[in-house]
Amino acid sequence: MKHIIKIDDEKCRGCTNCVRVCPVKDANITDTSSDKPKVRIDSNKCISCGACLRACPTGARFYSDDTERFFDDLESGEPIALIVAPAFKENFENWRSILAWLKTKGAFAIIDVSLGIEICTWAHIRYIERYNPTALIPQPCPPIAQYIEKHCPEMQSDLSPVYSPIQCTSIYLKKVLKLPEKISALTPCPAKTIEFEETNFVSYNVTFKKLLAYLTAHDISIPDAIFEFDNLAAVCSNACTMASDYIKSVSGIGCISFIYSTIKVDKVKSSENVYRYLDSVSRKEATDFPVLLDALNCIGGCSNGPGGNLEKSYTQQMTCKLNDGAIESNIERANLFSVIDNMLQLTDYIKPSGFS
Ligand code: SF4
Numbered sequence: 001m002k003h004i005i006k007i008d009d010e011k012c013r014g015c016t017n018c019v020r021v022c023p024v025k026d027a028n029i030t031d032t033s034s035d036k037p038k039v040r041i042d043s044n045k046c047i048s049c050g051a052c053l054r055a056c057p058t059g060a061r062f063y064s065d066d067t068e069r070f071f072d073d074l075e076s077g078e079p080i081a082l083i084v085a086p087a088f089k090e091n092f093e094n095w096r097s098i099l100a101w102l103k104t105k106g107a108f109a110i111i112d113v114s115l116g117i118e119i120c121t122w123a124h125i126r127y128i129e130r131y132n133p134t135a136l137i138p139q140p141c142p143p144i145a146q147y148i149e150k151h152c153p154e155m156q157s158d159l160s161p162v163y164s165p166i167q168c169t170s171i172y173l174k175k176v177l178k179l180p181e182k183i184s185a186l187t188p189c190p191a192k193t194i195e196f197e198e199t200n201f202v203s204y205n206v207t208f209k210k211l212l213a214y215l216t217a218h219d220i221s222i223p224d225a226i227f228e229f230d231n232l233a234a235v236c237s238n239a240c241t242m243a244s245d246y247i248k249s250v251s252g253i254g255c256i257s258f259i260y261s262t263i264k265v266d267k268v269k270s271s272e273n274v275y276r277y278l279d280s281v282s283r284k285e286a287t288d289f290p291v292l293l294d295a296l297n298c299i300g301g302c303s304n305g306p307g308g309n310l311e312k313s314y315t316q317q318m319t320c321k322l323n324d325g326a327i328e329s330n331i332e333r334a335n336l337f338s339v340i341d342n343m344l345q346l347t348d349y350i351k352p353s354g355f356s
């Protein structure tokens with residue numbers, strides 16, 4: 001497994017800010033063997049949450065992604081499809097122009113991951129119907145999955161076996177559309193690299209922050225341009241349209257709770273409490289564990305990921321409120337899911353562990 005968060009020893013002043021913000025006990029090791037104390041990372045315990053990236057005043061904590069390799073390969077004529085996390089729209093006011101520019105650089109198809117959100121929601125609903133699990137934590141968030149795998153192994157069976165939305169998108173492209181070309185993902189999350197190793201369908205994790213750094217370093221100004229995501233087969237264009245509606249109104253998890261009103265859904269909102277909540281669940285102290293738990297590392301959700309372009313933490317509340325429009329679109333969605341049943345294989349979107 002790749003180590004995502006790295007340290008430049010020379011820049012470390014030993015201030016221990018990283019230790020204070022880290023949600024994992026012992027993920028940082030203080031080295032006081034010299035007169036200049038240093039804090040190092042224990043990669044076996046680190047969950048790549050990125051909290052120390054923001055807290056470190058010297059830039060000693062950093063991450064690398066695949067941005068340079070992506071542009072080098074594009075430059076050399078490698079055909080690469082781009083799948084774009086929905087957070088891109090929140091992170092860049094001129095997101096359409098940036099994607100249009102990437103197309104001129106050679107990205108031959110640019111696809112909205114809202115497609116994968118729809119597939120992921122459909123797969124969860126069908127999985128719950130078939131296997132009736134007592135608890136599930138969907139996995140769009142690699143640090144949460146890493147925390148459970150490394151620090152709460154007794155909860156591992158609660159991790160949903162359904163692939164994340166971005167993985168569902170790549171699976172659809174590779175298995176259904178038989179896309180031979182490489183896929184690059186545009187994400188706000190350095191830790192997605194860990195997730196991509198599971199299937200190897202995504203060859204590059206290009207984070208928003210590094211994309212912006214690349215544009216700045218190469219003195220590239222993005223011209224205004226019109227852009228639309230590429231259309232795919234019928235099911236995709238339907239799903240994309242509907243997904244963009246429901247992203248505005250409710251999350252995918254909210255959608256599941258609406259269609260299945262007996263499923264108790266809950267959200268844990270901030271990195272200050274999500275890991276302590278998981279600890280209390282693993283110690284069996286929490287008695288309110290829902291059937292579906294939407295647990296995210298970043299305050300405000302993926303838009304505020306450590307590889308994103310939003311520097312400020314913001315505390316917008318993520319709720320499952322449903323308005324009238326959402327109710328209508330959820331009824332349509334139940335119909336859409338019946339159509340998807342005939343077009344996709346559920347087993348493609350479920351990890352092998354889901355059937356053991
Ligand atoms: S990335 Fe997160 S878990 Fe890893 S050392 Fe930094 S704060 Fe701790």
Ligand code: SF4
Nearest residue numbers: 012013015016018056
């Ligand atoms: S926050 Fe940065 S400078 Fe301070 S101890 Fe951690 S790595 Fe070193």
